[in-house]
Amino acid sequence: MLPDPSPAHRLSTAELIAEQLRAAIMNGTLAPGEQLGEAEIATRFEVSRGPVREALQRLVSEGIARSVRHRGIFVPELDLADMIDVYRSRAVIERGAGRIILDGDRDAAWRMLAEPVETMARAAERSDPTGVSNADQAFHEVFVDATGSPRLIRALRTLLVETRICLGELQTTYPDLREQVREHELWRETVRTGSPEEMDAVIDAHLTDAVQRLEDKLA
Numbered sequence: 001m002l003p004d005p006s007p008a009h010r011l012s013t014a015e016l017i018a019e020q021l022r023a024a025i026m027n028g029t030l031a032p033g034e035q036l037g038e039a040e041i042a043t044r045f046e047v048s049r050g051p052v053r054e055a056l057q058r059l060v061s062e063g064i065a066r067s068v069r070h071r072g073i074f075v076p077e078l079d080l081a082d083m084i085d086v087y088r089s090r091a092v093i094e095r096g097a098g099r100i101i102l103d104g105d106r107d108a109a110w111r112m113l114a115e116p117v118e119t120m121a122r123a124a125e126r127s128d129p130t131g132v133s134n135a136d137q138a139f140h141e142v143f144v145d146a147t148g149s150p151r152l153i154r155a156l157r158t159l160l161v162e163t164r165i166c167l168g169e170l171q172t173t174y175p176d177l178r179e180q181v182r183e184h185e186l187w188r189e190t191v192r193t194g195s196p197e198e199m200d201a202v203i204d205a206h207l208t209d210a211v212q213r214l215e216d217k218l219a
Contacts, residue, residue, distance in 0.1 A: 014054035111145035124177035
């Protein structure tokens with residue numbers, strides 16, 4: 001299901017359309033395997049097919065959408081190998097982000113991470129796995145945002161679209177959602193008080209745990 005366009009997007013460029021589609025894939029509005037039809041998107045956004053075609057090609061080049069010859073363009077469906085690659089790539093980015101943060105204003109980063117952790121905790125208390133997943137994703141985006149590096153942020157955001165697909169699979173692997181919250185509380189506290197080696201260890205443990213849960217579920 002496509003997102004409803006806002007008035008601004010009726011005058012949109014290809015990049016604005018691409019951004020709306022990225023967001024829809026990331027939040028699950030567009031599901032894995034769903035086709036991204038030029039005509040439907042053009043009608044929904046009230047634009048010609050030219051900028052839609054350009055937007056879709058942007059998503060394909062970023063790996064956020066997949067082009068299938070003679071069939072069209074689709075939201076990607078990830079297999080286990082894809083998911084492992086996503087988390088390994090994220091580990092490289094987030095360890096680098098951790099080093100930058102620990103060399104900078106730790107307290108500022110710690111404060112920035114308060115809101116997604118609190119949102120996650122509230123979602124866990126009401127047994128809302130989707131709310132926990134949304135806050136989980138926000139936590140990691142805020143963490144890398146705290147570096148102030150536009151390139152790291154851009155790289156992570158591309159991976160977070162694919163991570164959203166992984167989080168859909170992970171939702172059923174946490175019998176107690178509070179466990180997911182505790183992992184992020186530890187991560188946040190390490191930002192304030194940990195050494196670089198402890199930060200690396202927390203990041204590796206968190207992402208390795210996600211991979212192991214996916215392997216156990218999908219193997």
